[in-house]
Amino acid sequence: GQQLNQSPQSMFIQEGEDVSMNCTSSSIFNTWLWYKQEPGEGPVLLIALYKAGELTSNGRLTAQFGITRKDSFLNISASIPSDVGIYFCAGNNYGQNFVFGPGTRLSVLP
Amino acid sequence: DAGVTQSPTHLIKTRGQQVTLRCSPKSGHDTVSWYQQALGQGPQFIFQYYEEEERQRGNFPDRFSGHQFPNYSSELNVNALLLGDSALYLCASSLDGTSASTDTQYFGPGTRLTVL
Numbered sequence: 001g002q003q004l005n006q007s008p009q010s011m012f013i014q015e016g017e018d019v020s021m022n023c024t025s026s027s028i029f030n031t032w033l034w035y036k037q038e039p040g041e042g043p044v045l046l047i048a049l050y051k052a053g054e055l056t057s058n059g060r061l062t063a064q065f066g067i068t069r070k071d072s073f074l075n076i077s078a079s080i081p082s083d084v085g086i087y088f089c090a091g092n093n094y095g096q097n098f099v100f101g102p103g104t105r106l107s108v109l110p
Numbered sequence: 111d112a113g114v115t116q117s118p119t120h121l122i123k124t125r126g127q128q129v130t131l132r133c134s135p136k137s138g139h140d141t142v143s144w145y146q147q148a149l150g151q152g153p154q155f156i157f158q159y160y161e162e163e164e165r166q167r168g169n170f171p172d173r174f175s176g177h178q179f180p181n182y183s184s185e186l187n188v189n190a191l192l193l194g195d196s197a198l199y200l201c202a203s204s205l206d207g208t209s210a211s212t213d214t215q216y217f218g219p220g221t222r223l224t225v226l
Binding site for chain 1: 114116143145151152153154155158166168200214215216217218219220222
């Protein structure tokens with residue numbers, strides 16, 4: 001079945017640094033979603049991508065839909081303490097269920 | 111605009127018991143998907159309900175069943191609970207549309223199930 005890989009698995013950064021993480025798939029997707037989850041809560045949708053090559057921003061967050069349609073990238077600029085959490089990517093083809101990656105755990109050091 | 115709501119927040123059961131979890135979708139949404147999230151892992155798809163029928167199903171045994179009501183709310187039932195069923199159960203809602211741009215899911219806060 002479809003599998004997603006996320007890297008890095010975890011990262012520790014200094015406040016103010018930029019962050020980059022990516023998600024790769026063994027198969028092609030038509031939609032990529034990025035979520036953030038904090039302890040004890042459900043995932044919160046950050047960015048949705050629907051077209052190969054698409055670059056979309058949401059405040060300090062920018063995500064891209066890879067040209068091959070098998071990957072996606074999330075960047076966070078000028079990180080702040082409230083960016084701490086687990087970032088999940090999810091992909092699907094229209095009409096099919098979403099497949100989630102294992103997550104990237106982000107820690108921001110003051 | 112009400113988001114996705116789930117109840118209860120937490121639940122403790124013993125092995126062999128049955129449990130029912132509830133979900134109300136985001137206003138305007140008609141499709142509900144259920145996920146199981148074990149500690150330290152990403153959400154795993156259980157099944158999806160649309161028009162009161164199960165439309166898709168992940169790799170979960172028949173002990174996991176569900177229902178969708180005419181108002182689009184949904185229930186997840188798990189029978190003969192096992193220790194391994196302990197997890198965060200997430201409900202996500204979406205709108206079944208004709209374009210891919212509507213293929214976006216919003217999650218509820220989840221129900222934490224502990225099986226002893």
